[in-house]
Amino acid sequence: MTTNMTFTQAPPAVVATDVTKTYGLGDAQVHALRGVDVAFATGAFTAIMGPSGSGKSTLMHCLAGLDTVTSGTVSIGDVELTGLGDKQLTHLRRDRIGFIFQAFNLLPTLTAEQNIRLPLEIAGRQADQLLFDRVIQTVGLRDRLGHRPTQLSGGQQQRVAVARALISKPQVIFADEPTGNLDSRSGAEVLSFLRTSVRELGQTIVMVTHDPLAASYADRVVFLRDGELVTEISEPTPQTVLDTLMKLEA
Secondary structure (H helix, E strand, C coil), X not given: CCCCCCCCCCCCCEEEEEEEEEECCHHHCEEEEEEEEEEECCCCEEEEECCCCCCHHHHHHHHCCCCCCCEEEEEECCEECCCCCHHHHHHHHHHHEEEECCCCCCCCCCCHHHHHHHHHHHCCCCXXXXXXXXXXXXXXXXXXXXXXXXXXXXXXXXXXXXXXXXXXCCCEEEEECCCCCCCHXXXXXXXXXXXXXXXXXXXXXXXXXXXXXHHCCCCEEEEEECCEEEEEEECCCHHHHHHHHHHHHX
């Protein structure tokens, strides 16, 4: 007896449709994004790259609801960000989005564990203990939970930030140059943890980076130039990313 099974792909976690972002007026006007159409797959690790001034950070800020679009739409899951009020955006960022920044943004008076649990406490939610244990195992922080940030290396602090982003089970994590302040070894560790969280926890990650090696940890890299999405590559290697960047900058 044979059974026909139909597998449907999960809808994208984040979608930008014809997004433009303009700053300033008149002669001082800057077109940071020019009609960007892009979707980010659920349960995948996507990097955003491009030459300096290409609009990659602006795009991330618009995708994450940290900045408003001039025109077009951005959706996270089934929620369209365009038109949401400040209070609704705050709730959306708290409940559906995780953030990892270049600066670790840890509170110095709290232990690693307290920093990790902080977003849930602010939201009045209890941590899923099984998930907490799994995240701590994934990022290798078991013996560092009682330490304050000043007692941790840069790589360990960023791992705390990764765990903090993962623990609330967000729909998507936005990572803005997450290895920018780390040495190469610590950076590689953090990127490995991000990739593992996608593979083992089903997390969706969108990362802005200028580093071809960092981008090679992603499943897919999308490239911007002058505010426009110009190309993308799948299964990137440091060399294919570098080659693509050099073509864009030529």
